[in-house]
Amino acid sequence: MTDTPSFPTNTWYAAAWHHEVERALTPRTVCGKDIVLYRRLDGAVAALEDACWHRLLPLSMGRLNGDEVVCGYHGLVFDPAGRCTHMPAQETINPSACVRAYPAVERHRLIWVWMGDPARADPAAIPDFHWNDGTDWVGEGGTFYGLKCDYRLVIDNLMDLTHETYVHAGSIGHDAITRSPFDVTHTDRTATVTRWMEDIEAPPFWARQLGRPGPVDRWQIIHFQVPCTIAGDVGVAVAGTGARQGDRSQGVNGCFLASITPETEKTCHYFWNFVRTFRTDDAELTTALNLAHVNDGRGVYDQDHAVLEAQQRAIDRNPRQPFYNLNIDAGALWARRLIDRMIAAEVPHGR
Numbered sequence: 001m002t003d004t005p006s007f008p009t010n011t012w013y014a015a016a017w018h019h020e021v022e023r024a025l026t027p028r029t030v031c032g033k034d035i036v037l038y039r040r041l042d043g044a045v046a047a048l049e050d051a052c053w054h055r056l057l058p059l060s061m062g063r064l065n066g067d068e069v070v071c072g073y074h075g076l077v078f079d080p081a082g083r084c085t086h087m088p089a090q091e092t093i094n095p096s097a098c099v100r101a102y103p104a105v106e107r108h109r110l111i112w113v114w115m116g117d118p119a120r121a122d123p124a125a126i127p128d129f130h131w132n133d134g135t136d137w138v139g140e141g142g143t144f145y146g147l148k149c150d151y152r153l154v155i156d157n158l159m160d161l162t163h164e165t166y167v168h169a170g171s172i173g174h175d176a177i178t179r180s181p182f183d184v185t186h187t188d189r190t191a192t193v194t195r196w197m198e199d200i201e202a203p204p205f206w207a208r209q210l211g212r213p214g215p216v217d218r219w220q221i222i223h224f225q226v227p228c229t230i231a232g233d234v235g236v237a238v239a240g241t242g243a244r245q246g247d248r249s250q251g252v253n254g255c256f257l258a259s260i261t262p263e264t265e266k267t268c269h270y271f272w273n274f275v276r277t278f279r280t281d282d283a284e285l286t287t288a289l290n291l292a293h294v295n296d297g298r299g300v301y302d303q304d305h306a307v308l309e310a311q312q313r314a315i316d317r318n319p320r321q322p323f324y325n326l327n328i329d330a331g332a333l334w335a336r337r338l339i340d341r342m343i344a345a346e347v348p349h350g351r
Contacts (some may be wrong), residue, residue, distance in 0.1 A: 006150065007031055007262040008227055008342035009116035012126045013105070014259040014271045016111045017143065020046055021281050025069065027060035029116045029263045035102055036060040040067045046080035049100040049114050053084060059099070077085050108132045110259065110271060116346070127229035131255045138280040140290055141257065141273025144305055149312035151228055151260045151268035152336060157304055158230045158258055159193055159331035161220050174203040176218070184330045193222040193331035199239045204237040209252045209278070215239040216251070222331065226338040227259065232256040252278045266312060272301055 015028050016037060026037040027050055034050035036059050050058045052071040062072035068085060069078045077086035084097035103114040103121035108129035114121035131137045147154070157163060164173040175198070182195040197218040202210060210216065216236040221302070223231045237243035237251025257273040279285050291299065325333060 004347055005343060006265050008154070008339070008346055010114075010346060011116065011227055011342065012105070012112040012121075013228075013261040014110045014269070015047070015113045015261065017105055017141075017271070018109050018350040020113060021111050023064060025060040025062065025064065027058060028269075030113060030269075031262050032264050034058065035113065035114060036069070037104065037111060037113075038064060038069070040080055041266070045104045045106055045111050047102040047104040048078060048080070048082055049102075051099065052076055053078075053097045053099055080132065100337055104134060107135060119135050127225045127259070129229060129231070129257065129259065131231055132257055132273055137255055137271050137275035139275035140286055140292070141271065142301075143272070144270040146263060147268050147270050147305065147308065148266070149268065149308040150266055150315075151262045152339065153308050153311055154258065154268060154270055154304075155224070155228060155335050155339075156262045156329070156332040157308060158232065158256075159191070159222055159224060159335055160328050161193075161195070161222070161232075162328050163307075167307055168300055171205045171300060172203050174200065174218075177220075178328075182328075183333075184334060185340070186334045188341075189226045189338065191224040191305060191331055191334035193220070195220045196244055198244070202236050206252070209254075210236055212238070212239075214281055217241075217243045219243065224331070224335045224338075226335070228260040228262075228339075230256075230258040230260075232258075252276070266316075270301075270305075 003139055009031055013030055015030055016026060020026060020038055021037045023039050028035055028037060035047050036050040037047050048059060048069065050060050052059055052073060054076050055073055057071060057073040059069050059071060062070045067080050074088045075088045076084055078099055079085050080101065082099045082101035084093055087093050103118050105123045105126060106213060106321040107126050109132050112126050162178050165175055165177050176197040180195055182193055185192045200218060202216045217239050218236045219234065221233040233255055235251055237248055241247065241250035243251055254274060254276045256297045257275060259271040261269040263269055274289055292297050
């Protein structure tokens, strides 16, 4: 009997930033499968199994010839659909000679791949990640490739922001987060955690962005889309100016973005961005905000990185289940429940 997998495959996963895939062979591991990405001559992205049909050498060690990949071992050639179009020293091509091709779509500045049944790969099902488009919201993100933890630990981290009080003290942390009530709502594909902290002192990061003294109203509205995409609507406004009622004109508004892709059962790729609607023409601020989030182990995401990998190491040494949960875990528990439903729908009955 095979253990139930920890991730669904009939869904779209981010595999790379759009600027990372060029006219070159780019290897990546997604859901335990090695793939190779490249741009065709028409600019579209192709994704193939990264193992030659002949002797399994990674195709990413070969080269491009037009829209086709030439294996670097014996010269077999594969087109973007994965079919072999040339074999060395013979005219007849074995009809079984092919590698798997994965549906790939470029959207929201990311390259998304579908690792499951290709007949079900509907581009309309790509997660809504419009905040990352670089239009109304501005910011430049990054990626932790091969983060050494289960991807669901990252989702837990982002769905419960009370950890900011302790992990990110001195920047975005504030004890008002742990004191303030929150609401959790959900649909069959989303979960949302909403927290308002009114008439409080702004934490250092947000005080700098607001640029004026006095108490603030702070909000954290975290939107989860199954299986692993999160957009966190966050910000502060001058206290009592109507932010909770929808008027954020006296404040500053940001959004933390995360698309977390399983690499293996215990590693993941964490695509992140912090985008904003204030001072959108200020390139220096964009750079400064990125450094504030990732900066040689001192930034916000680096702090999370260290905690998540340490947590995974502890889980591996102490394999008890289940986790103990608090009321602050309500959003994360709903996210996991939705993921489990997706996985269960893919597991054959009786498995």
